[in-house]
Amino acid sequence: MSAACAKFLWESLPTVLSCGMGSGTSSTRLLERGVLKDRVRAFVDGRSSEGFEELILDVHAFQKSANPAYAAFCAASPNATHWTEIPAVPQQAFKNTELRSFPEEETQRIFHTSGTTGEGVGRHFFRDLDLYQTVALAGWKAARLPDKVDIALLPHPSEVPHSSLSQMAAWLADPSAFLVRDGALDAAALARLIGEANNPIVVFGTALAFLHAIETATPGSLTLPPGSRVVETGGYKGSGREVPRGELYRLFTEHFGIPPGAIVNEYGMTELSSQFYSEGPSGAHRGGGWIRARILDPGTGKDVEDGESGVLQLYDLANIDSVCAVLTRDLATRDGDVFHLLGRDPLAVPRGCSRAADEMLARS
Amino acid sequence: MNTLQRAEYLAAAAAAFPILGPISAEDLMDVVRRELGHAEVLDGFARYGSHHTRAIAPESIVHIVSGNTPHAALQSVIRGLLLGSKNRVKIPSSGLPELSRFVEQLPLELRQRVEISPTVGDRWYAEAGAAIAYGSDETIARIRSRVPANTPFQAHPHRLSFGVVFDDPAGESATACARDAALYDQMGCLSLRCVYVREVERGFARHYAKILAAAMEPVCAAEKAPVRTLEEAAAILHLRSGYRFRAASDRSVALWESAGSDAWTVIYEDDPWFPSSAANRVVFVKPLPGDLALAVRPVISWIAAIGIFPATLENAETLTAIGPSRVCPLGSMQFPPWTWHQEGLQTLAGLVRWVDFEAPQAANSPEFKRP
Numbered sequence: 001m002s003a004a005c006a007k008f009l010w011e012s013l014p015t016v017l018s019c020g021m022g023s024g025t026s027s028t029r030l031l032e033r034g035v036l037k038d039r040v041r042a043f044v045d046g047r048s049s050e051g052f053e054e055l056i057l058d059v060h061a062f063q064k065s066a067n068p069a070y071a072a073f074c075a076a077s078p079n080a081t082h083w084t085e086i087p088a089v090p091q092q093a094f095k096n097t098e099l100r101s102f103p104e105e106e107t108q109r110i111f112h113t114s115g116t117t118g119e120g121v122g123r124h125f126f127r128d129l130d131l132y133q134t135v136a137l138a139g140w141k142a143a144r145l146p147d148k149v150d151i152a153l154l155p156h157p158s159e160v161p162h163s164s165l166s167q168m169a170a171w172l173a174d175p176s177a178f179l180v181r182d183g184a185l186d187a188a189a190l191a192r193l194i195g196e197a198n199n200p201i202v203v204f205g206t207a208l209a210f211l212h213a214i215e216t217a218t219p220g221s222l223t224l225p226p227g228s229r230v231v232e233t234g235g236y237k238g239s240g241r242e243v244p245r246g247e248l249y250r251l252f253t254e255h256f257g258i259p260p261g262a263i264v265n266e267y268g269m270t271e272l273s274s275q276f277y278s279e280g281p282s283g284a285h286r287g288g289g290w291i292r293a294r295i296l297d298p299g300t301g302k303d304v305e306d307g308e309s310g311v312l313q314l315y316d317l318a319n320i321d322s323v324c325a326v327l328t329r330d331l332a333t334r335d336g337d338v339f340h341l342l343g344r345d346p347l348a349v350p351r352g353c354s355r356a357a358d359e360m361l362a363r364s
Numbered sequence: 365m366n367t368l369q370r371a372e373y374l375a376a377a378a379a380a381f382p383i384l385g386p387i388s389a390e391d392l393m394d395v396v397r398r399e400l401g402h403a404e405v406l407d408g409f410a411r412y413g414s415h416h417t418r419a420i421a422p423e424s425i426v427h428i429v430s431g432n433t434p435h436a437a438l439q440s441v442i443r444g445l446l447l448g449s450k451n452r453v454k455i456p457s458s459g460l461p462e463l464s465r466f467v468e469q470l471p472l473e474l475r476q477r478v479e480i481s482p483t484v485g486d487r488w489y490a491e492a493g494a495a496i497a498y499g500s501d502e503t504i505a506r507i508r509s510r511v512p513a514n515t516p517f518q519a520h521p522h523r524l525s526f527g528v529v530f531d532d533p534a535g536e537s538a539t540a541c542a543r544d545a546a547l548y549d550q551m552g553c554l555s556l557r558c559v560y561v562r563e564v565e566r567g568f569a570r571h572y573a574k575i576l577a578a579a580m581e582p583v584c585a586a587e588k589a590p591v592r593t594l595e596e597a598a599a600i601l602h603l604r605s606g607y608r609f610r611a612a613s614d615r616s617v618a619l620w621e622s623a624g625s626d627a628w629t630v631i632y633e634d635d636p637w638f639p640s641s642a643a644n645r646v647v648f649v650k651p652l653p654g655d656l657a658l659a660v661r662p663v664i665s666w667i668a669a670i671g672i673f674p675a676t677l678e679n680a681e682t683l684t685a686i687g688p689s690r691v692c693p694l695g696s697m698q699f700p701p702w703t704w705h706q707e708g709l710q711t712l713a714g715l716v717r718w719v720d721f722e723a724p725q726a727a728n729s730p731e732f733k734r735p
Contacts (some may be wrong), residue, residue, distance in 0.1 A: 063548065068613070069612075069613050072612040072613040073608075073609050073612040073613070075612065076608075076612065088605075089609055090602060090605035090606045090608075090609055092602070092606045093606070093609045093610075096610065097609070097610075097613075140570075178620045296601075297597075298594065298597035298598040298600065298601035299592070299601075299625060299627065300624060301595045301601075303622075309594055310598075311596070311598050311601055311602075327602075327605055328603075329598075329602060331594060331595070331598060
């Protein structure tokens with residue numbers, strides 16, 4: 001469907017967007033969702049004359065009409081007239097609420113968070129994955145990465161159907177490229193695939209998997225052909241390990257034989273559909289035009305000034321099936337329209353002698 | 365300088381520090397009298413049953429103190445000086461100006477008994493007659509490993525405190541609750557973190573939370589605005605946003621928060637389970653369950669104080685089995701008396717050693733009884 005056609009269809013629909021929750025039938029909302037999705041896809045593909053602001057306000061209005069939990073949350077806020085006014089759900093809301101903007105019985109796929117923070121498992125419900133695939137591939141391309149992943153240090157989605165990361169990798173790599181099987185890295189296959197590579201390749205995986213690869217490899221066996229790229233997603237998933245980014249990239253440079261600028265960080269989360277990418281140890285994170293970031297002062301909720309740090313709040317047009325505005329648990333430093341990720345806010349431990357109950361609960 | 369003179373100088377210096385609460389020489393002498401049995405027992409022999417005894421203070425005491433609860437550091441040093449010991453105080457690298465200012469108020473003889481440093485060497489531990497440490501379990505374990513095995517060691521690990529409102533239909537204890545939570549930005553081990561409210565009628569605990577929220581605003585406004593780290597502020601934001609989201613469609617929780625700032629937060633929750641939360645003036649209100657011990661079981665080993673309203677002996681009796689070392693009126697949680705058995709123990713008595721003198725016993729001595 002062309003953008004023009006989509007827009008016409010949209011305008012001809014009996015709108016339910018301003019009617020609030022409960023208005024419109026399920027089938028009307030379904031049609032509405034389909035039209036919105038087409039508009040977003042057209043925007044992502046560069047075929048649309050619509051602006052991000054206009055689109056996301058419509059996505060937000062649709063979600064308010066289709067998602068009772070979100071509608072209840074929004075009821076305390078005035079109607080959003082600017083994208084920055086869209087109420088953002090806290091990331092942890094995905095853990096205790098089914099944030100679904102479509103009928104439950106139409107759920108096609110559910111992705112789960114790792115559940116390593118001790119707060120339970122978050123779930124992101126999808127009615128279909130085509131828009132997710134569109135933005136995942138478009139974001140990858142916008143990061144100027146080659147079309148294909150040659151080695152994925154991840155399990156295949158057939159083994160971990162609830163992993164959004166593996167699903168994303170499956171759109172970029174052949175099934176044989178997935179080298180984590182039954183929870184273990186196939187180090188021999190990794191060395192073999194690297195040894196057979198004559199042209200630049202792309203290796204994609206979690207930071208923890210890369211560390212395992214480095215620790216189990218024989219010296220020199222991981223050296224990649226010149227021009228290769230390493231894409232790491234961060235994440236140590238309950239391993240108790242955490243290697244500073246600079247140190248991690250030094251290890252990558254040493255073992256994979258690539259310059260720091262050839263190392264890319266992919267920043268995404270189960271609760272979102274789109275991703276951000278950064279190059280090198282100090283590169284800023286950038287996303288496609290369909291996802292925007294705000295860095296907020298946690299005390300006031302206002303945007304921080306350039307160069308200042310705060311809490312990362314994201315607005316993802318592709319999150320049509322859940323909620324487009326998400327308050328993350330990550331901290332970042334603002335750099336114009338991009339940001340430098342500082343990492344997960346470690347549930348702040350009070351500095352005084354009042355013991356953190358979390359710590360005690362964890363021990364008891 | 366004898367004990368009474370030291371107590372007088374210490375009380376005079378302490379008067380300039382409101383964070384210590386009211387303190388008099390008699391308060392300090394009362395601690396000596398109650399813990400050591402005789403007010404002058406540090407100055408010379410005193411009668412002790414059929415003989416005499418004298419308390420010998422450690423020559424020097426090493427104190428490892430926290431920077432965020434200066435009152436605890438001052439109290440520790442005051443006790444050491446009251447005993448007459450030399451006090452070597454390891455302060456945080458960020459400093460502890462309150463302690464320096466306190467010491468400046470003292471006469472030379474007492475000033476010379478305080479040495480302050482951001483670092484502590486093994487020599488301090490080797491020469492110490494006793495050591496006192498405040499901090500996390502890890503910090504205390506590390507310090508303990510450096511203190512000679514036969515040196516008395518007092519550990520003050522992190523603790524937490526909460527409140528119980530037994531009967532307060534008018535919510536008159538709310539301002540007292542707010543004070544207990546707001547002081548020191550809720551970072552003290554005596555800071556109120558949660559208050560359990562007996563439901564005189566269904567929904568009363570939630571109503572009390574609303575009253576408490578109204579009380580938090582003026583109480584926090586009267587306090588110095590805390591300086592919070594980005595991580596602390598973010599933790600408040602996440603806690604608030606999580607509860608705000610839940611409260612929108614879940615009547616079992618409710619949220620009240622300071623407008624445009626993270627000055628204070630009150631959260632009502634039906635679930636009586638002791639809350640896991642950051643500090644920073646976030647107060648939970650929960651209905652008092654039938655089995656409070658069960659609700660606080662995860663933290664039962666770390667409870668310091670329980671503030672109650674009304675503060676009656678009968679109400680206090682119902683809480684002793686839970687294991688606090690202190691039950692006190694709401695509103696006074698942050699100001700324990702000097703006679704408080706911190707950690708459930710005597711503070712001075714654990715630092716001194718005793719020497720007894722057995723005088724020849726006379727047959728007509730009142731304490732002497734022939735078997």
